[in-house]
Amino acid sequence: MKLFIFILSIALFVPWALAQAPKVPQPAQKASGPFKVALLPLTIHSPENLEYMREGMNAMFSSRVELEGRVTVLEGAAVKKALSEVSGEIDSETAQKLGETLGADFVVFGSLTKLGDSSSVDLKVVDVKGEKPASSVYVQARKMEEIIAQVDVLARKIDEKILGYSISPAVAEKPPEPSRQAAVVVPPPVFAPAAPPASAAPQAPPAAQQATSSSLPPVFGGGSAPSPSMGKGMVVGEFSRSEPFKYKVKGMAMGDFDGDGRIEIAIIEERKLHIYRWENEFKLLKEFSGKDLDQYLAVDAADINKDGKAEIFVTNFPEAPNMPGFRLTSFVVAFRDGDYRIVASEIDWFLRVVEWPGKGPVLLGQKKGENKSFTGPIYEMGWDGKRYKELRKIDLPRLFCPYGFAPFTYEGKTYYAFIDADFYLKVLDEKGKQIWRSSAYYPTDNPFTAKAWDPGADRGDEIAFVNVRVLAQGADLILIRNISPVSDLFKQAKAFSGGEIQILTWTGGLFMERWKSKEISGYVADIQIQDFDNVPGKEMVAVVNLPKESALSSNANSALIVSRVQ
Numbered sequence: 001m002k003l004f005i006f007i008l009s010i011a012l013f014v015p016w017a018l019a020q021a022p023k024v025p026q027p028a029q030k031a032s033g034p035f036k037v038a039l040l041p042l043t044i045h046s047p048e049n050l051e052y053m054r055e056g057m058n059a060m061f062s063s064r065v066e067l068e069g070r071v072t073v074l075e076g077a078a079v080k081k082a083l084s085e086v087s088g089e090i091d092s093e094t095a096q097k098l099g100e101t102l103g104a105d106f107v108v109f110g111s112l113t114k115l116g117d118s119s120s121v122d123l124k125v126v127d128v129k130g131e132k133p134a135s136s137v138y139v140q141a142r143k144m145e146e147i148i149a150q151v152d153v154l155a156r157k158i159d160e161k162i163l164g165y166s167i168s169p170a171v172a173e174k175p176p177e178p179s180r181q182a183a184v185v186v187p188p189p190v191f192a193p194a195a196p197p198a199s200a201a202p203q204a205p206p207a208a209q210q211a212t213s214s215s216l217p218p219v220f221g222g223g224s225a226p227s228p229s230m231g232k233g234m235v236v237g238e239f240s241r242s243e244p245f246k247y248k249v250k251g252m253a254m255g256d257f258d259g260d261g262r263i264e265i266a267i268i269e270e271r272k273l274h275i276y277r278w279e280n281e282f283k284l285l286k287e288f289s290g291k292d293l294d295q296y297l298a299v300d301a302a303d304i305n306k307d308g309k310a311e312i313f314v315t316n317f318p319e320a321p322n323m324p325g326f327r328l329t330s331f332v333v334a335f336r337d338g339d340y341r342i343v344a345s346e347i348d349w350f351l352r353v354v355e356w357p358g359k360g361p362v363l364l365g366q367k368k369g370e371n372k373s374f375t376g377p378i379y380e381m382g383w384d385g386k387r388y389k390e391l392r393k394i395d396l397p398r399l400f401c402p403y404g405f406a407p408f409t410y411e412g413k414t415y416y417a418f419i420d421a422d423f424y425l426k427v428l429d430e431k432g433k434q435i436w437r438s439s440a441y442y443p444t445d446n447p448f449t450a451k452a453w454d455p456g457a458d459r460g461d462e463i464a465f466v467n468v469r470v471l472a473q474g475a476d477l478i479l480i481r482n483i484s485p486v487s488d489l490f491k492q493a494k495a496f497s498g499g500e501i502q503i504l505t506w507t508g509g510l511f512m513e514r515w516k517s518k519e520i521s522g523y524v525a526d527i528q529i530q531d532f533d534n535v536p537g538k539e540m541v542a543v544v545n546l547p548k549e550s551a552l553s554s555n556a557n558s559a560l561i562v563s564r565v566q
Contacts (some may be wrong), residue, residue: 034072035162037065038079038104040090042121046114052435052509053144055111057151059507064167065108066156067167071159074102077547089228092126092134099128112147114116119147125161135161144313148512158320175347192395195479234476234503236515236540242282244546247272248556250446251469252526252543255301255310258335262534266312266333267543268296273314273333273339278533286340288333293318294414295448297466298403300353307384309335311343313351313363315466317448328368332388344388349381350374352402355472357409364402365390366397373450373464374401397432404442410475410506417465417477417511425479426513436510442481444468445496445545469526473504476514480524499524501542520561522546532562540565 031379039061057348058076082101086094095107110123120140127134137157139150159167247269257275264285265276271290277283290296298315312333315374320326332344349365356362369375369471378399379390381486397416399405404419415435416428424439446466467515471478482499498519504511523545532539539562546557 019289030056034067034070035105036072036074036103037158037162038074038082038099038102038107039065039076040083040095040098040107040109043090043109045111048114050114056507056509056512057112057148059149060148060512061108061155061158063159064152064238067159071162074104078102092124095124095126095134096128096130097257097267099126101177102310104128108158117142119144119242121147121150123154123158125158135304137161143305143511171363234473234515236503236517237564239517239520239540239563240357241544242560242562244557244559245274246555246557248545249503249525249543249558250296251299252300252528252541252560253301253312254528254530254532254541255312257301257310257312257340259307259309264532265541266297266299266301268314270294271296273299273312273322274334275312288342290316290319293320294329295319297446297448298350298352300351300363302353302363303389304361304363313353315349315351317368318355319449347388349390351403352405354402354406356407357414363388364401364405368450370463373448377454378402397428399428401467404444404470406470406472406477408472408475408477408506409479410508417470417472419470421465423465423467425511426469427506436509442468442479443484443496445525468524471527471529473529477504477506478502478527478529478540479513480527481516483519496523498522499544501527501540520544525558529565538565539563 006169062073074128099107107126113120114516122138125135141147164264197468250268253266267274271294273288275286300313303310315330327348330347335344350362365381366378367376378394382391402559423441423443445467450464468480484496501517503515525543527542
């Protein structure tokens with residue numbers, strides 16, 4: 001009887017208790033695919049002209065709010081077209097009607113306010129079906145740069161309002177879905193990872209990092225190597241380092257030099273050109289040695305004569321600027337009749353190959369001025385069947401030089417990024433107007449004497465610099481930033497404590513840092529994005545002059561560092 005009464009009590013009490021328990025809010029569900037979101041341009045409240053911020057913030061929100069399979073952002077052109085038919089200020093009711101027109105599930109609108117030193121972004125997330133009230137998200141800061149840094153936070157808050165559940169880093173602790181992980185194929189490391197110090201215990205990366213970079217195996221152990229990271233676009237893994245070369249590197253270029261479909265590497269030191277191929281070790285294919293006064297400044301590679309084999313262009317500026325008839329003596333090496341040969345010499349031009357939007361690799365040339373280094377116009381160079389010569393003057397705004405220069409595109413327009421004589425990164429628009437300048441320096445350890453000191457003149461040597469290479473891919477720049485502890489005081493300082501590689505993304509009015517490596521010990525001399533090891537897929541390849549073992553050491557060492565990219 002007692003057992004019967006107990007069972008009867010449980011049967012009656014449990015359903016009653018469950019009915020009285022508070023109901024847990026359920027996350028938003030959508031059976032027919034991801035939620036569609038319309039992002040409206042921000043309204044600007046400021047005495048300053050912040051139009052560039054409107055465009056930049058909208059572009060950043062578009063890429064960060066979108067979550068694969070869960071949230072998709074409608075095309076900006078469709079939103080602008082629908083918005084053009086709306087008059088007056090946008091409020092929640094207007095946004096709801098606009099969302100119905102666009103077939104969106106949610107509409108996000110709001111404002112950017114900057115008054116004095118205070119800035120804020122205030123947004124509303126509107127449910128088009130009206131099933132839940134409009135939600136607010138906002139950030140405040142004392143500087144505009146801090147607002148930009150909070151874009152990821154705002155985007156996460158917007159997604160949480162749409163989805164109805166948290167997507168904070170705790171969610172990132174889940175391992176990636178097997179199907180997604182299997183879709184990413186990464187070849188094995190290029191070089192064997194360096195062994196970590198015996199005293200260093202292995203440490204697991206943070207949970208959030210595990211979720212984003214587990215598909216890229218670590219290929220570099222210990223030291224000051226860059227660690228894996230992921231941006232929205234190019235994914236960069238860890239770097240592995242080659243065995244050292246016994247010389248100081250001035251520059252590096254890569255290409256299929258002999259037409260066999262495999263990539264070779266050209267490396268220059270002060271007076272010598274080395275040509276290698278990676279075959280599980282560096283195989284030296286050819287060396288060219290210069291004369292006693294030669295000074296190799298830059299090396300580039302491209303198939304300019306369209307014969308299916310990339311030529312190697314070496315800019316040479318002999319160290320005798322006061323000698324009569326003194327000039328550049330650049331030269332070209334190509335694979336001819338089964339061997340590497342100098343096919344053109346005594347070229348009185350500074351040479352540089354850049355990727356030009358819509359054209360591909362273009363060889364640029366610039367003459368040296370009489371008393372200055374880079375003063376003349378920049379020309380596109382080509383092969384006329386007998387020699388390399390200028391073909392046409394490049395329709396460029398007045399630039400410093402072809403080194404540290406890269407044209408790039410954004411929303412169908414061409415812009416020009418370049419490092420100036422003071423090592424600032426600048427951007428010009430198509431009309432030649434400067435629209436942005438970096439606050440950071442991008443210095444170089446590649447100087448030369450453009451004109452030596454004249455005892456009869458009241459001035460010293462004219463020193464010029466070959467800026468670090470800048471690579472462009474769409475609206476992204478990949479470039480080197482070497483770090484000097486005295487660069488803020490002495491822009492021409494050559495004492496570098498280390499360097500880093502950056503990926504910057506143009507937002508319409510400024511460059512935002514999307515990814516950077518950890519500090520690399522030594523001076524980073526050059527960089528390429530190429531299929532280094534002739535395995536499908538490209539690598540980020542940089543050449544580094546390693547720090548000396550001691551202040552009294554005279555040995556120069558360098559190495560390549562290589563990372564898989566996707």
